[in-house]
Amino acid sequence: MTAVEARDLRRTFRTRTGVLRRTATEVEAVRGVSFDIQRGELFGLLGPNGAGKTTTIKMLITLLLPTSGTARVLGHDVVADVREVRRRIGYVFGGDRGLYERLSALDNLRYFSELYGVPPREQKARIGELLEMVGLTGRERERVEGFSRGMRQRLHIARGLLHDPEVLFLDEPSIGIDPVGARELRATIASLIDVGKTVLLTTHYMFEADELCDRIAVIRAGEIVAEGTPGDLKRLVTVGSVVEIETYGVGEAAVADLGAITGVQSVAVEERGQMQVLILHCARDAEVTQAALSRLDGVRVGRVGTREPTLEDAYVELVSRT
Amino acid sequence: MKQLLRQQLVCYRLQLKVITTSWFDGALAVFFPLMFATATLLIYGVRDDPEAMQFAGLGAAIMGMWTCQGVIASSLLTRERWAGTLELVVAAPTSMGRVLVPTTLALSTIGLYTVVATILWERWVFGLELRIESWPLFVTSVLASALTLAQFGFFLAVTAVRYRASWSLGAALEYPGWLLCGFVIPVATLPDWLHPLSWSIPTTWAMEAVRESAGGGSPWRDLLVCLVLGSAYAVLASFLGRQLVDSARRHATLALT
Ligand SMILES: Nc1ncnc2c1ncn2[C@@H]1O[C@H](COP(=O)(O)OP(=O)(O)OP(=O)(O)O)[C@@H](O)[C@H]1O
């Protein structure tokens, strides 16, 4: 069954600039976005800053009306059945705002429990459980104003889960969390899927998306430019494999020479201390390692390796295509 | 029903906590009303007329409650927006009114405190002993003032946020309110064309009820009008609140970013 269904969603913003002579400018933030998320699926929405990810999410969670197009969450229309949608979804955004600074973590959770209709009998246990899950047990009586960014982010996540929503919208939830915390967060998100929740996630960390997402849509300038499993996306790009060669004291001429090998699409040089790492993006099924090494004759070569393109390689190519 | 009551109670308690722990609001609630009362009594004191002092003393007591509610209520939603909590409140399946009413009730509670503080201040600093003929009626009238002011505050909260500078609107309402509600001068002395404006504010009637019960008269008619008027504002506000949220969703004004 489909949990989230977006059909040709569009959203235009009108902003005014100038103080005396006011001119209205229109920004087309989302330009005809369609996708389906199945129940129990973890769907990633990736894209550069300003691509329209947050705008898309806000339309799905009923905070913004679409300029045109329709969307349904668990079969409920996001414009017509607002209440039904709101009861079933959770929303977590990144950053340190969205909390009552003067209240303790516990009071923040109590407050939102009431707003989100958590049955009184279940509140205490639920809040305790969530505090434990996000690792804030023991600090719940402190005021939020004294919390670090990561602690606030964890509290946000607990807040988003209070009413045990069926569909979760996580807009850059891992921003500002330390590596250990981020790993725990990934485990938490994965465990949500295990209990049958549906998640829409946006993130700028490609390994996070690669590790977590069942399916990914890449959005650029308000339009979806690619969609599929992380594997599909990696195959979509023209890069077949990436060859990395460690060298010491390679010249520019040699680098240009490497770029001329058939099957090599691009050569990048990364300085790492004494050494320069040559990164060769190669066409599918091209065997270039031997040819490259023969052209580097006379240059001291360290380790040579071939790796599969990562999601990041694919992403960079997708969003920078013209 | 039980759930609604509980929700109101929890939100009330927590919002009261938010307000009382905020330095600016605290100062506003604690010191300002005493300063206003001081100014009022000093001006009236010149005349050496016990009737006038009684009038000013009662007015100054309710005035603090008005200031506290007016200033904070009209910036309520703007503050929530700055804090980034407005979106979360709107995204909740609970209507805006159910969140705002407990908040303005919390403001009224602070207002009740300022009434007591002002009366004590008047007694200790100015030696002014207010003459209260019927304490039960007086207390009832003060409570009714607090309740209807909370309803009026709800109305202010949803109308003021329409304007970017809602905080200054609150400040702008404060002083005309002193005159219109009859805190420092009798409504009858205002120009005729202002009377309808005075009568449309529940606090004018509440003030009258307070004066009547202190003076030994019957406050019931004034109390009735004040409660009906207050409820009308609350109903209007919940309608406007829904419109406000719809408009915000259309124009993307819920979040700052
Ligand atoms: N309330 C608003 N008023 C005017 N323009 C807006 C508003 N919200 C978003 N925009 C514009 O819409 C576009 C998309 O913004 P959006 O926040 O959806 O991007 P995003 O993909 O979430 O980016 P990021 O990765 O930086 O979070 C941007 O050009 C932004 O300036």
Ligand SMILES: [Mg+2]
């Ligand atoms: Mg965003």
